Amino acid sequence: MKGKAAVLVKPYQFEIREYPPPPVEPGGILIKVTASGICGSDLHYWRGEMKPMLSGKPGPVILGHELTGVVHTLGPGVTTDSRGLPLKEGDRVVFPYFFPCGHCYNCLRGEWNHCPHRFRFRASVEEYPYCNGGYAEYFYLYPGHFVFKVPEGLSDEALTPVNCALSQVIYALHRANLQMGDAVVIQGAGGLGLYAVAAAKERGAGLIISIDGVKGRLELARQCGADHVIDINELKEPQERIARVKELTGYRGGADVVLEVVGYPQVIPEGLDMVRKGGVYVEIGNIWPGSNVTFDMSRVLFNMTTIITTAHYDPWILSVAVDFLERTKDKYPLTRVVSHKFPLEQINEAFQQAEWLGRQQEAQVTRAILVP
Numbered sequence: 200m201k202g203k204a205a206v207l208v209k210p211y212q213f214e215i216r217e218y219p220p221p222p223v224e225p226g227g228i229l230i231k232v233t234a235s236g237i238c239g240s241d242l243h244y245w246r247g248e249m250k251p252m253l254s255g256k257p258g259p260v261i262l263g264h265e266l267t268g269v270v271h272t273l274g275p276g277v278t279t280d281s282r283g284l285p286l287k288e289g290d291r292v293v294f295p296y297f298f299p300c301g302h303c304y305n306c307l308r309g310e311w312n313h314c315p316h317r318f319r320f321r322a323s324v325e326e327y328p329y330c331n332g333g334y335a336e337y338f339y340l341y342p343g344h345f346v347f348k349v350p351e352g353l354s355d356e357a358l359t360p361v362n363c364a365l366s367q368v369i370y371a372l373h374r375a376n377l378q379m380g381d382a383v384v385i386q387g388a389g390g391l392g393l394y395a396v397a398a399a400k401e402r403g404a405g406l407i408i409s410i411d412g413v414k415g416r417l418e419l420a421r422q423c424g425a426d427h428v429i430d431i432n433e434l435k436e437p438q439e440r441i442a443r444v445k446e447l448t449g450y451r452g453g454a455d456v457v458l459e460v461v462g463y464p465q466v467i468p469e470g471l472d473m474v475r476k477g478g479v480y481v482e483i484g485n486i487w488p489g490s491n492v493t494f495d496m497s498r499v500l501f502n503m504t505t506i507i508t509t510a511h512y513d514p515w516i517l518s519v520a521v522d523f524l525e526r527t528k529d530k531y532p533l534t535r536v537v538s539h540k541f542p543l544e545q546i547n548e549a550f551q552q553a554e555w556l557g558r559q560q561e562a563q564v565t566r567a568i569l570v571p
Contacts, residue, residue: 202336210247226342227274234355235333236265258323263333264296267358312511336571345514356537368395370512379403384454387461388416400424437469464492539567
């Protein structure tokens with residue numbers, strides 16, 4: 200048996216190849232991928248801004264980490280998902296895209312998302328196992344990995360970004376300790392930003408402000424629960440946007456929590472100035488090397504701002520995210536976060552369409568998914 204995979208051979212170029220899936224070990228699971236998303240980090244790899252080799256030797260690589268699928272083969276000993284629900288071949292599932300080892304210092308402290316070995320999946324296609332990326336027909340879950348069965352009522356369009364974008368922002372709001380009635384500013388209304396708006400609303404935020412430069416995204420942000428939106432094409436200067444946030448937050452003097460999901464380091468000083476005294480700034484978007492920024496640390500100090508960085512999440516968050524989607528599927532237009540669908544063979548076209556750099560005003564793709 201072989202499966203198709205889209206291999207990134209150099210910046211801006213994928214090739215469709217075939218690879219045999221690995222034998223399924225006791226405790227392992229082979230997934231038949233039904234949909235895989237194009238995340239912002241995948242665009243960074245595609246452009247060559249980031250090196251995809253985080254483990255193993257350099258070489259062509261299968262990207263893709265936002266994905267969902269069905270159980271193709273259960274390894275010996277696997278009878279339930281991570282919540283104890285019966286699991287069988289053919290069941291639809293989601294799973295964290297990173298693989299904590301379970302034995303290092305961080306894992307033993309329960310800090311699964313801090314595991315230094317968690318990127319075992321991102322290796323050259325010349326290394327075993329070959330099913331190490333979501334842009335393929337098969338994806339291998341190592342023995343003992345977390346996996347969650349999903350309700351039949353949720354579409355692949357809803358589920359594909361769950362194990363990255365949605366879980367990431369839910370975990371970020373959890374770490375920020377967002378309280379009922381808090382004022383929240385979300386810098387960016389792409390996939391993560393739209394999920395953050397809805398998740399903040401469900402946590403009880405009293406005021407949500409979304410900032411972006413694409414009108415379609417801002418309209419979706421309103422539909423997801425934003426009370427106010429700020430269009431950077433109308434308020435062009437950072438000081439104008441900061442003043443608007445101060446006006447909207449009134450007596451607070453700024454937001455209790457500000458989340459950065461734009462991915463431009465230059466928005467960080469602006470976001471820090473939107474936080475109230477004693478508030479929290481959450482950094483999520485600037486994931487690539489060279490994301491340098493300069494700001495006045497004394498202002499952060501005297502404002503007593505807590506800065507939280509969030510990368511990945513504790514595995515239990517994924518189960519929470521699925522429950523959130525099921526509970527709110529008729530409340531928010533979150534399935535519209537995925538705006539375009541492409542066959543795997545059209546991956547080069549899909550990435551070209553998903554590219555937003557330099558053409559934010561014309562951007563029509565909020566999130567694109569590939570279907571093997």
